[in-house]
Amino acid sequence: MCHNFLAMKGSTLTNGAETRTKGEAETRTKGEAETRSKGAARDLLSAYRLMLLSRKIDDKEIQLKNQSQAFFQISGAGHEAVLVAAGRHLRAGHDWFLTYYRDRALALTLGVTPLDMFLGSVGAADDPSSGGRQMPSHWSNTRFNIPSASSAVATQCLHGIGISEAGRLYERVDAIPDRASKFQQDEVTLVTIGEGSTSEGEFWESINTACTRDLPVLYLVEDNGYAISTPVEVQTPGGDLSRVVESFPGLTVFRCDGTDYLASDETLRDAVAHVRARKGPALVHANVVRPYSHSLSDDEKLYKTKEERDAEARRDPIVRMRDLLLSEELASGEDLARLLADVEQEVNEAADQALAAPKPEPDTATRYVFSPTVDPTSSEFDTPPAPTGAPDTMVAAINATLRDEMQRNPRIVVFGQDVADASREGALAKVPGKGGVFKVTHGLQKLYGSDRVFNSPLAEANIIGRAVGMAMRGIKPVVEIQFFDYIWPAYMQLRDEMAMVRYRSNNHWSCPMVVRVPIGGYLRGGAPYHSQSGVAIFAHCPGIRLAFPSNARDAAGLLRTAIRCDDPVMFFEHKHLYRQTYNKAEYQGPDYMIPFGKASVVREGTDVVIFTWGALVQRSIVAAQQAEKDGTSVAIVDLRTLVPLDWDTIAAYTRRTNRVIVAHEDQMTAGFGGHIAARIGQELFDELDAPVTRVASLDCPVAYAPVLEEAILPGSADVLKAIRSVVAY
Numbered sequence: 001m002c003h004n005f006l007a008m009k010g011s012t013l014t015n016g017a018e019t020r021t022k023g024e025a026e027t028r029t030k031g032e033a034e035t036r037s038k039g040a041a042r043d044l045l046s047a048y049r050l051m052l053l054s055r056k057i058d059d060k061e062i063q064l065k066n067q068s069q070a071f072f073q074i075s076g077a078g079h080e081a082v083l084v085a086a087g088r089h090l091r092a093g094h095d096w097f098l099t100y101y102r103d104r105a106l107a108l109t110l111g112v113t114p115l116d117m118f119l120g121s122v123g124a125a126d127d128p129s130s131g132g133r134q135m136p137s138h139w140s141n142t143r144f145n146i147p148s149a150s151s152a153v154a155t156q157c158l159h160g161i162g163i164s165e166a167g168r169l170y171e172r173v174d175a176i177p178d179r180a181s182k183f184q185q186d187e188v189t190l191v192t193i194g195e196g197s198t199s200e201g202e203f204w205e206s207i208n209t210a211c212t213r214d215l216p217v218l219y220l221v222e223d224n225g226y227a228i229s230t231p232v233e234v235q236t237p238g239g240d241l242s243r244v245v246e247s248f249p250g251l252t253v254f255r256c257d258g259t260d261y262l263a264s265d266e267t268l269r270d271a272v273a274h275v276r277a278r279k280g281p282a283l284v285h286a287n288v289v290r291p292y293s294h295s296l297s298d299d300e301k302l303y304k305t306k307e308e309r310d311a312e313a314r315r316d317p318i319v320r321m322r323d324l325l326l327s328e329e330l331a332s333g334e335d336l337a338r339l340l341a342d343v344e345q346e347v348n349e350a351a352d353q354a355l356a357a358p359k360p361e362p363d364t365a366t367r368y369v370f371s372p373t374v375d376p377t378s379s380e381f382d383t384p385p386a387p388t389g390a391p392d393t394m395v396a397a398i399n400a401t402l403r404d405e406m407q408r409n410p411r412i413v414v415f416g417q418d419v420a421d422a423s424r425e426g427a428l429a430k431v432p433g434k435g436g437v438f439k440v441t442h443g444l445q446k447l448y449g450s451d452r453v454f455n456s457p458l459a460e461a462n463i464i465g466r467a468v469g470m471a472m473r474g475i476k477p478v479v480e481i482q483f484f485d486y487i488w489p490a491y492m493q494l495r496d497e498m499a500m501v502r503y504r505s506n507n508h509w510s511c512p513m514v515v516r517v518p519i520g521g522y523l524r525g526g527a528p529y530h531s532q533s534g535v536a537i538f539a540h541c542p543g544i545r546l547a548f549p550s551n552a553r554d555a556a557g558l559l560r561t562a563i564r565c566d567d568p569v570m571f572f573e574h575k576h577l578y579r580q581t582y583n584k585a586e587y588q589g590p591d592y593m594i595p596f597g598k599a600s601v602v603r604e605g606t607d608v609v610i611f612t613w614g615a616l617v618q619r620s621i622v623a624a625q626q627a628e629k630d631g632t633s634v635a636i637v638d639l640r641t642l643v644p645l646d647w648d649t650i651a652a653y654t655r656r657t658n659r660v661i662v663a664h665e666d667q668m669t670a671g672f673g674g675h676i677a678a679r680i681g682q683e684l685f686d687e688l689d690a691p692v693t694r695v696a697s698l699d700c701p702v703a704y705a706p707v708l709e710e711a712i713l714p715g716s717a718d719v720l721k722a723i724r725s726v727v728a729y
């Protein structure tokens with residue numbers, strides 16, 4: 001062992017540095033030294049107890065899994081020493097913890113109990129981290145500041161950035177009323193991650209932002225040498241992550257043997273102190289072992305040699321700590337046997353209690369997909385308009401809504417690519433300001449300052465992941481994805497994080513936020529990468545509300561509802577509709593809201609109804625005017641939100657007209673119209689005099705040449721054709 005424990009015996013472990021710098025020769029009475037020595041022994045023994053408790057919970061959970069009383073097992077075995085050290089230098093409920101599934105020993109050190117853990121193992125209704133929704137070992141605790149963990153590796157890195165930025169916002173934005181209780185001057189955000197998972201882009205995106213924003217974030221890379229069966233040299237050039245990250249300006253890198261408790265303790269003490277003192281972000285690279293294979297579904301004998309496994313076994317932190325306690329005579333064999341018996345009893349009692357706990361009721365399965373307390377379809381969100389000024393564009397309406405909502409709620413922040421007026425403060429007063437590539441956010445930075453309106457790096461997951469972290473801590477991000485076509489790097493964060501935080505944590509955590517997404521074609525020259533409109537993909541993510549206004553008035557009313565509601569909302573802004581004259585409107589005032597799930601009847605009619613939204617609303621109006629000349633009376637219903645869907649209006653107009661068209665810009669195959677058509681077929685079949693007919697784009701990308709674009713995207717002629725065919729059926 002590289003540490004001379006005897007040299008530390010005169011000090012408690014947590015102030016060891018002080019002792020070493022002052023030297024052992026300082027005047028100290030023998031009695032004081034003995035007391036300190038006893039304190040150090042007690043400290044080590046209690047650390048050992050936590051490590052052992054963690055291991056024995058894993059052992060018990062393995063037993064439960066083998067008896068089919070638990071349904072998943074992944075262990076923290078081999079990681080215990082560095083995790084107990086981390087837990088002891090950080091403060092539950094003061095600092096923040098973005099964890100992953102190996103962190104049992106950290107969770108125990110922070111205060112999560114064995115019973116809490118076993119309630120998770122058996123999927124009990126009272127599992128405090130997820131109510132039986134998420135796998136065990138996916139930590140979540142509001143009291144200790146452990147936000148709900150997903151299973152997607154590395155996503156937590158960006159949440160950690162957002163969490164840390166939320167602390168900074170509470171510190172800096174004076175207008176937030178109760179901000180004093182929301183942050184700590186010296187708080188640290190710990191992000192833990194396996195070495196294999198550092199291959200994910202989100203890890204690097206988070207380090208970028210930790211460094212560019214100089215955030216008090218501490219990374220703990222738990223390097224057990226393998227990601228399932230893939231060894232570290234396949235993941236990381238040179239097989240040594242700390243060497244690679246050392247070049248990051250502003251990041252301080254620490255290394256330790258994470259199986260050596262004393263080494264880990266010293267390293268974590270220094271690293272935490274560094275970050276707490278606001279000296280910048282830091283990363284601890286801890287080498288650990290993984291004696292129980294990846295999970296209970298994996299057998300490492302398939303890919304590790306016996307020699308390698310034997311060498312790892314010698315580094316087992318529990319064995320090393322036990323040897324230390326015995327060799328330093330801090331405990332006797334009998335002491336340790338008693339301690340083991342005590343731990344085993346605690347573990348067995350907790351497991352028995354969890355096994356007797358009730359399971360969730362099946363009828364609670366869909367609970368907490370959305371907020372149980374704020375209903376954006378309710379009359380609370382139905383406020384009267386108070387029109388002011390001349391009719392203006394959709395861009396102006398959205399800009400004014402953002403401006404007024406930011407004034408009303410100081411927790412709102414706006415960020416994304418190029419959304420600020422000018423990132424460089426020196427330029428800000430001297431230039432007109434950019435305010436987004438479509439100028440939707442123009443002037444907001446000048447009005448509300450650079451803490452609340454700022455540019456993100458060119459990284460979509462970075463935007464959404466940070467927003468999720470901020471939102472989990474009570475900030476209201478209203479972010480922009482510059483083009484729908486480039487949303488895909490953020491898809492993991494949108495689907496697996498933003499959509500699921502509330503559900504998987506059984507409503508303990510949530511991330512209400514708004515993602516504004518310019519979308520759609522008809523641009524002339526938009527081509528495959530500036531014309532996409534695949535909203536149906538997001539309709540398939542339970543937990544996200546989808547709004548898609550077709551005009552300036554609805555854009556303002558729906559955006560305000562999106563901002564004030566308690567759910568994640570994707571707000572689709574059609575680029576082609578941003579500046580049309582036909583959809584202009586007066587601004588309807590700072591409190592105008594349109595409830596979600598309430599369609600707008602754009603045109604009454606009796607022969608056919610068209611259910612539509614976005615750019616197809618105007619195209620349907622043109623088609624309906626043509627059809628009127630044939631003597632066909634066409635109703636048009638603008639759905640305005642797809643999630644929730646206004647089924648009542650769909651049903652009413654299907655009954656009234658008996659002939660239905662669903663028209664949308666998105667592709668035919670697996671477009672959202674397919675869902676509407678199927679539901680009408682299933683629930684209203686007897687009302688139909690003709691098959692439900694869909695108008696949609698061709699099943700191909702939107703091509704550049706205008707003749708191709710016109711052939712691909714649906715136009716009013718396509719809608720008219722559909723009207724005629726439905727009427728003639």
Ligand SMILES: Cc1ncc(C[n+]2csc(CCOP(=O)(O)OP(=O)(O)O)c2C)c(N)n1
Nearest residue numbers: 102151152153194195196197224226227228
């Ligand atoms: C984004 C994502 N891809 C793949 C997986 C499947 N998976 C779960 S754990 C794991 C290995 C992680 O290895 P490492 O980061 O080294 O952590 P360790 O399990 O070794 O502690 C993989 C591939 C996942 N959960 N998430």
Ligand SMILES: [Mg+2]
Nearest residue numbers: 194224226227
């Ligand atoms: Mg690993």
